[in-house]
Amino acid sequence: MTTSLIRTLPGRYYTDPAVFAAEQSKVFESMWFCAARFAEIPEKGSFRTVTIGGENVIVTRARDGRPKAFLNVCRHRGARLCTEESGTVAKAFQCPYHAWTYGLDGKLVAAPNLTSMPDVDRTEYGLRTLPLREWLGYVWVCLAADPPSFDETVKDVVAERLGGDRFIEDYAVGELTVGKHVRYDVGANWKLIIENFMECYHCATIHPELTDVLPEFAEGYAAQYFVGHGAEFGEDVSGFTVDGSEGFAPLAGLGPEQDRRYYAITVRPQVFVNLVPDHVIFHRMYPVAADRTIVECDWLYAEDVVARGRDLAKSFELFHRVNQQDFAACERCQPAMSSRAYADGGVLVPSEHHIGEFHAWLLKHID
Secondary structure: OOOOOEEOOOHHHHOOHHHHHHHHHHHHOOOOEEEEEHHHOOOOOEEEEEEEOOEEEEEEEOOOOOEEEEEOOOOOOOOOOOOOOEEEOOOEEEOOOOOOEEEOOOOEEEOOOHHHOOOOOOOOOOOOEOOEEEEOOEEEEOOOOOOOOHHHHHHHHHHHHHOOOOOHHHHOHHHOEEEEEEEEEEOOOHHHHHHHHHOOOOHHHHOHHHHHHOHHHHHOOOHHHOOOOOEEOOOOOOOOOOOOOOOOOOOOOOOHHHOOEEEEEEEOOOEEEEEEOOEEEEEEEEEEEOOEEEEEEEEEEOHHHHHOOOOOHHHHHHHHHHHHHHHHHHHHHHHHHHOHHHOOOOEEOHHHHHHHHHHHHHHHHHO
8 A cells, every 4th residue: 555654764773872883984974074163263273173973173273374174183192182172272282191292284393302203204193184175164074085075965965955056155154254153962863853954844833933934834844845945934024033023134145036035955964054134044963972962053144243233132033942942852752762662763744755865865874
């Protein structure tokens, strides 16, 4: 008998440490990972440490002002160089164990008794440098020895979703300023968060503020269900705010097809981007364990909006509530992933069928 329902992944894919380890190795350590916003490292020597898969990574700004990324591991005995999540060093990173010291370019510049070891190649024993790209104002890093094409696996994915390779550039995301930043600690598997973000079958149930602004979401179809589609604001809605009141002036460079519309993009494996006329909301996921994920979210505005101290409260509050509602829903699902009732998984209704493609993508990578 045919059915409009299709199966989800079995529950163990959300709880099994072996599955999570495979994802860390074959997904997060093999693909381009959005590590940090460039503004998080504002000056030479500024650094941010992030965990990507099973590795801890230093993202820093070198002496020439450009970003660099290194494995956070001393080449001598393996001690962690940077033990803080963020900070600034004057000229170099020094290992707190034996004082091996590395320049901002990663080269070994000093160590106790190093001059008595002239055969030590300071470049060869420098920090392990990682491939890096800058895009949309963020630093993207890849741990793979042979990284996939950044254009094909990141930029082209966004272009395909939006129906054109120039569309995202209209928002000038890299030139925007962080107005609000929130770090959410979510007690749920990273895939539950992605699945939730991709669909809107739940929107009428748990997102009253969002469906008031975007009435078509109450019908259960998410913005990214259709290529090139952006959800239109309601007739009486003036802006993407918690009460539908007027927001800020539209970002420079937007066309009529971007006016009064909301666009959402998933960039696998761990980025969500939301585009509205006067700001951009950018999510980064950092999977910590099978049942825990850190999500960092930036609300990005035109520089003058932030510099003039404009009130961001109503603009920020709308998607902050959406995030809280979504993450609470994911945390309600996580305990049931280990239930015998979910051993064979659940089902997807037709408006969620694109989640099935996400599941197929994941299985292709880890099985």
